[in-house]
Amino acid sequence: MEKHAPLTEAIFYILLAVRTPNHGYGIIQDIQTITSQRLILGPGTLYGAIQSLVKKGWIQMYSEDAHSRKKKEYIITEAGRNAFEEEKMRLEELLKNAELMNETNV
Amino acid sequence: MIKFRLYIDKDRETEWLNDLAKQGKTMSGFFAGFCRFEDTAPGLWRYQVDFSDRFGSVTEEYRSLMDELQIEIVQIWGYWVILRKRSADGPFEMYTDIESKIEHYKKIRRLFQAVTLIELALFIFEMICAIALGEPAGWLFMMIMGLLAITLQRQANHTSQIISGLMEQKGAQNDRCPAPEKKQVSAILLVGLLLNACAVAMQPSTKFMHSAKLAVQIIAIIAMFAGIYRTRWVFRSKK
Helix, strand or coil, X not given: CCCCCCCCHHHHHHHHHCCCCEEHHHHHHHHHHHCCCCCCCCHHHHHHHHHXXXXXXXXXXXXXXXXXXXXXXXXXXXXXXXXXXXXXXXXXXHHHHHCHHHHCCC | CEEECCCXXXXXXXXXXXXXXXXXXXXXXXXXXXXEEEECCCCCEEEEEEECCCCCCCCHHHHHHHHHCCCEXXXXXXXXXXXXXXXXXXXXXXXXXXXXXXXHHHHHHHHHHHHXXXXXXXXXXXXXXXXXXXXXHHHHHHHHHHHHHHHHHHHHHHHHHHHHHHHHHHCCCCCCCHHHHHHHHHHHHHHHHHHHHHHHXXXXXXXXXXXXXXXXXXXXXXXXXXXXXXXXXXXXXXX
């Protein structure tokens, strides 16, 4: 598997938010909800992240809404899932190793 | 109401627009420094200034995203995009993490660096004309171009400082950031030396060539001094 740099928090949560088809406003809302209002993405940050994720092939356009032609939905790709999985493994390792700190407390 | 104001610093422009919006003066259009304002309820709108990837337009994706988020594109001017959102709809910040802020300011810095180079080229052109024609207006234009180039270069430096501040916050003041700056400095000095060599090699056979030679020599001297100054500056700021 290709090695990636650690994901930024914004990228991590955007990938999570497009595990099912999702659009701009929905992505911001979902992230806000699952982080209990902690992480609210600015429009510039979201736009830049979407552009770079599409370019990398980690997400793709799902459909252009036929009724309101303005709304654009995105969905994660296989490559995106792989990158996310890799990040998850990295984070699990961090958490596992974080336990070592408790050993000195005894 | 129409106000004339040209900003080179987009953060200060944003501040100005928001201050006026709080007083009930809402910006509704912009053309070459002339801002049109309308009277509205104080604090109805919040403004932000963004930087587009394209000159004079934004992508379809950008437009639809802003539309969806109920953000209005008030005006696009060159690479600059002036946006507003109703204050009632919540806070309005374009960039909410350090990574995207750095990316944003890097794009702005690239623009300032490119325009500085264009102004420098015009400065040289005006200087040659001024010397060749002995036209006082030429000297005036030359000075205007020179001042513009200096202003833009200073703004590029200011943007660099913002970027290094952000980098420091991110805790990543490691490899990539200072290196290009060092290269840029030595380049100015090198350009000065090269120009000086060119000036020496030029044959002042015609009146025009004579003027051009003089112009190149002056620029070479300025470039060499600038190069030396900038090199010292890097050493100082490194410590």
